[in-house]
Amino acid sequence: MSAQPDGPEDRLRRFTTIWSRAVFPVTSTSSTRAELEEQLLPAAQRLSEALTARVFDPEAGRAAGAALVEAHCTDPDALTRTLDCLDSYLVLYCGGDGDREDLRARCARLQHALAAGFAEALRRRTLAEQEAIAQAALRAQGVVAQALHATEARFRAVFEGAAIGIGIADLEGNVLQVNGALLRMFGQSEQALRSRSILQWTHPDDAPQVWKLYEELVRGERDHYHVEKAFYRPDGTVLWTNLTVSLLRDADGNPQYQLALMEDTTERRLLNLRLRYEATHDALTGLPNRTFFFERLEKALAAGEGQRFGLCYLDLDGFKTVNDSLGHAAGDRLLVEVADRLQSCATAPGEMVARLGGDEFVALTTGPDTRRKVDELAARIMNVLLAPISIDGRELTVRGSIGIVEGPAGERSAAEVLRSADITMYRAKSAGGNRFEVADPEADARAITRHGLTTALPAALERGEFFIEYQPLVHLGDGSVRGAEALVRWLHPQHGVLSPDRFIPLAEHTGLIVPLGRWVLEQSVRQARAWQERNGGTEATGPLRINVNLSPCQLTHPGLVQDTVEILERTGVEPSALCLEVTESALIGADDDLLKPLRRLAEMGVDIALDDFGTGYSNLANLRRLPVSVLKLDRSFTQSMQQFPADPVDLKIVEGIVSLAHSLDLAVTVEGVETGAQAEQLRILGCDTAQGWYYARPGPPERLHELTLADATS
Ligand code: C2E
Ligand code: MG
Ligand code: MG
Numbered sequence: 001m002s003a004q005p006d007g008p009e010d011r012l013r014r015f016t017t018i019w020s021r022a023v024f025p026v027t028s029t030s031s032t033r034a035e036l037e038e039q040l041l042p043a044a045q046r047l048s049e050a051l052t053a054r055v056f057d058p059e060a061g062r063a064a065g066a067a068l069v070e071a072h073c074t075d076p077d078a079l080t081r082t083l084d085c086l087d088s089y090l091v092l093y094c095g096g097d098g099d100r101e102d103l104r105a106r107c108a109r110l111q112h113a114l115a116a117g118f119a120e121a122l123r124r125r126t127l128a129e130q131e132a133i134a135q136a137a138l139r140a141q142g143v144v145a146q147a148l149h150a151t152e153a154r155f156r157a158v159f160e161g162a163a164i165g166i167g168i169a170d171l172e173g174n175v176l177q178v179n180g181a182l183l184r185m186f187g188q189s190e191q192a193l194r195s196r197s198i199l200q201w202t203h204p205d206d207a208p209q210v211w212k213l214y215e216e217l218v219r220g221e222r223d224h225y226h227v228e229k230a231f232y233r234p235d236g237t238v239l240w241t242n243l244t245v246s247l248l249r250d251a252d253g254n255p256q257y258q259l260a261l262m263e264d265t266t267e268r269r270l271l272n273l274r275l276r277y278e279a280t281h282d283a284l285t286g287l288p289n290r291t292f293f294f295e296r297l298e299k300a301l302a303a304g305e306g307q308r309f310g311l312c313y314l315d316l317d318g319f320k321t322v323n324d325s326l327g328h329a330a331g332d333r334l335l336v337e338v339a340d341r342l343q344s345c346a347t348a349p350g351e352m353v354a355r356l357g358g359d360e361f362v363a364l365t366t367g368p369d370t371r372r373k374v375d376e377l378a379a380r381i382m383n384v385l386l387a388p389i390s391i392d393g394r395e396l397t398v399r400g401s402i403g404i405v406e407g408p409a410g411e412r413s414a415a416e417v418l419r420s421a422d423i424t425m426y427r428a429k430s431a432g433g434n435r436f437e438v439a440d441p442e443a444d445a446r447a448i449t450r451h452g453l454t455t456a457l458p459a460a461l462e463r464g465e466f467f468i469e470y471q472p473l474v475h476l477g478d479g480s481v482r483g484a485e486a487l488v489r490w491l492h493p494q495h496g497v498l499s500p501d502r503f504i505p506l507a508e509h510t511g512l513i514v515p516l517g518r519w520v521l522e523q524s525v526r527q528a529r530a531w532q533e534r535n536g537g538t539e540a541t542g543p544l545r546i547n548v549n550l551s552p553c554q555l556t557h558p559g560l561v562q563d564t565v566e567i568l569e570r571t572g573v574e575p576s577a578l579c580l581e582v583t584e585s586a587l588i589g590a591d592d593d594l595l596k597p598l599r600r601l602a603e604m605g606v607d608i609a610l611d612d613f614g615t616g617y618s619n620l621a622n623l624r625r626l627p628v629s630v631l632k633l634d635r636s637f638t639q640s641m642q643q644f645p646a647d648p649v650d651l652k653i654v655e656g657i658v659s660l661a662h663s664l665d666l667a668v669t670v671e672g673v674e675t676g677a678q679a680e681q682l683r684i685l686g687c688d689t690a691q692g693w694y695y696a697r698p699g700p701p702e703r704l705h706e707l708t709l710a711d712a713t714s
Contacts, residue, residue, distance in 0.1 A: 020037035048094035473547065
């Protein structure tokens with residue numbers, strides 16, 4: 001099988017060999033090293049797959065932790081060695097040629113999951129062991145009882161040979177007999193151990209029921225109990241045990257002795273504590289991490305009536321620049337310093353600081369009066385960030401943006417609170433950073449809807465939730481309908497009909513605008529074809545035309561020209577019956593490359609309209625360069641003509657634009673005509689076509705047909 005010496009299989013095998021070699025010396029198993037390797041192989045396989053899977057799932061880490069326990073690698077050292085081994089070799093052998101940064105991040109998450117899985121499996125095993133010991137105690141009780149009455153020798157064998165500590169005492173608490181295992185656990189001689197009454201074996205960590213159960217047992221009211229209990233050793237160290245105590249009765253059934261069975265759990269407990277610490281603290285700064293913070297926040301939110309919480313969500317401004325320019329090591333030191341300073345801000349009871357990841361931190365305050373306290377907390381945080389941080393001899397100024405959320409316990413979930421804080425922090429950031437903002441439910445709702453709409457967009461297109469309304473374009477000279485502008489709408493299952501202003505920016509942002517725009521183009525051109533078939537238009541007016549809006553992103557999309565040509569050919573619509581509307585702002589500063597597709601379309605005979613003209617920086621001189629044949633004057637011009645008489649300066653401007661446009665051979669369309677007076681004014685000023693509520697609101701395609709019929713009969 002050496003034909004492919006370096007295949008992924010071989011590399012996985014090599015990784016597993018290294019792993020098994022690392023943990024074998026600390027394993028309490030009767031298997032050989034090679035057998036252990038076989039046992040670890042499936043777990044290694046899953047780790048390897050998780051590392052490069054398309055969607056990352058840390059579950060493989062948990063499973064690997066459990067596999068370790070399963071393979072009897074329960075020594076804390078086995079975990080440490082495993083984590084080291086993953087750290088050094090997993091990416092190397094199993095990472096393939098994936099992105100290193102990403103692989104390392106995944107590896108770190110797998111390590112965390114592995115530690116958690118290990119702890120969880122150990123805990124489960126402990127429970128199972130406790131159960132087994134309790135069973136053993138019951139059996140031993142029988143054995144001991146018999147032995148005390150009968151064969152002393154047989155009892156001795158059970159007693160001395162046991163791996164767990166066993167002791168027998170009378171009901172007054174005098175120790176009568178202990179086995180070797182118990183003496184080793186306590187690190188004490190039999191003499192010393194027997195010299196103390198059981199009643200003196202107390203420890204401050206004893207749970208209240210420990211001694212209550214004891215009393216009940218020696219009174220004969222219960223036959224056994226099971227607790228976790230700590231004892232002091234003579235050297236002052238603490239021994240933790242799983243303790244099972246059973247009552248032994250004499251032949252007549254009267255209580256006579258007590259039998260204790262102990263399992264030493266000190267190591268396991270320490271390991272659990274360490275794992276718990278590692279799982280809940282950030283390795284870099286030592287601050288509580290996201291997991292820990294979530295626990296605390298959930299607790300604060302579950303607190304009773306009258307209790308409140310206040311949260312500051314901090315994100316450093318410009319941290320990426322520090323990382324990029326000074327390197328990650330410097331970035332790390334900066335984070336450590338920031339963490340230290342933050343910690344000094346939240347020292348009162350009920351307050352905590354945590355690092356959520358990257359350069360994001362949170363500070364929490366709880367209690368009945370967080371309204372005032374959270375503001376003070378935010379102010380303290382801004383204040384401690386003021387002094388520059390010195391790194392590599394440079395003085396770095398650190399600024400941050402904070403989102404504050406404050407409120408009563410019991411109303412929101414931790415995830416909701418954190419999301420609100422996150423949104424608010426972004427508001428602070430987009431307002432320029434170095435400030436704090438307080439959460440505002442309305443702003444939250446808007447951001448959440450925006451987010452919801454964005455994620456729903458792709459499916460909406462597939463499900464056919466978009467539809468198009470058409471608004472007629474009317475010739476100002478004779479009042480005839482010359483065509484229509486296609487305006488897209490979204491019939492959202494929950495929010496009803498949404499106007500393009502609500503979703504076009506989101507579609508542009510996510511790139512969905514390209515397929516959506518193509519769909520609108522195809523539908524509208526088909527519609528134009530249908531109109532033309534029913535009503536060919538008169539000789540004077542020519543065929544009915546269709547105006548379709550294009551987003552800037554569509555302009556830069558390489559398929560634009562080809563898609564348009566194909567749609568026109570498929571539907572049999574003349575290019576001259578199509579007008580593409582592009583906003584002025586999309587063409588400002590456009591270079592020849594950007595204009596090339598538009599120019600090609602214009603050469604074919606497609607009209608290009610400059611939409612919303614006059615809203616941006618209208619460089620009239622620039623018009624000559626653009627492949628444009630129509631100017632669409634923005635609604636704001638029409639609005640200024642609403643009052644009578646209209647502002648003479650506005651009139652002059654429109655007149656100037658119209659005459660310039662005409663001298664450049666451009667037709668002029670006006671938008672937003674709402675009254676007859678406006679229409680008349682614009683006609684006098686020389687505008688060619690108009691669009692607006694005065695003629696018709698955007699509506700279904702049949703409406704346009706009715707309007708053109710009315711034209712024909714008038
Ligand atoms: P636009 O291209 O400037 O479209 C004209 C807007 O003015 C339409 O708003 C229309 O309903 C509205 N309007 C028409 N007559 C009047 C009037 O007399 N008074 C007033 N106050 N308003 C009037 P709508 O439909 O909400 O569209 C808004 C914008 O969304 C459009 O502005 C266009 O830029 C964009 N849009 C619409 N459909 C599409 C599309 O399919 N693709 C792209 N990329 N953008 C689109
Ligand atoms: Mg338009
Ligand atoms: Mg417009």
